[in-house]
Amino acid sequence: MEKVAVVGCGAYMDSGYGCPGEWRCLKAAAVGDGTFDAPAQVVAFVKCECPGRAVMPTMGMAMKLSEIKPEKIYLSSCLVNAKPGCPYTSADELGKIIEEKTGIPVVQGTHDYH
Numbered sequence: 182m183e184k185v186a187v188v189g190c191g192a193y194m195d196s197g198y199g200c201p202g203e204w205r206c207l208k209a210a211a212v213g214d215g216t217f218d219a220p221a222q223v224v225a226f227v228k229c230e231c232p233g234r235a236v237m238p239t240m241g242m243a244m245k246l247s248e249i250k251p252e253k254i255y256l257s258s259c260l261v262n263a264k265p266g267c268p269y270t271s272a273d274e275l276g277k278i279i280e281e282k283t284g285i286p287v288v289q290g291t292h293d294y295h
């Protein structure tokens with residue numbers, strides 16, 4: 182089973198409207214829904230915090246402490262499809278930064294649940 186990490190939008194998660202930290206990203210990964218081709222093992226769930234600069238160090242620390250390098254990093258649907266969007270970065274830009282720094286492919290979005 183593929184090992185994956187998820188990055189969620191902390192600003193959205195903290196507001197709590199059935200946020201990804203509760204079940205959506207986790208269910209999609211568990212059953213292979215949404216952007217997951219097959220069931221995947223979530224080995225890290227990193228919360229972006231405005232203005233987003235801590236994502237990379239936090240992801241780096243998660244990989245170091247867990248001693249597991251994910252095969253893919255997923256940006257949560259609430260981060261990718263945010264309306265209004267993130268005022269600091271685009272999901273494309275954030276994904277490119279993560280790919281460049283980690284060498285791990287980034288997938289945009291996780292699930293289609295409402």
Ligand code: SF4
Nearest residue numbers: 190191229231233267
């Ligand atoms: S920087 Fe953007 S993606 Fe990150 S928590 Fe803030 S609003 Fe969400």
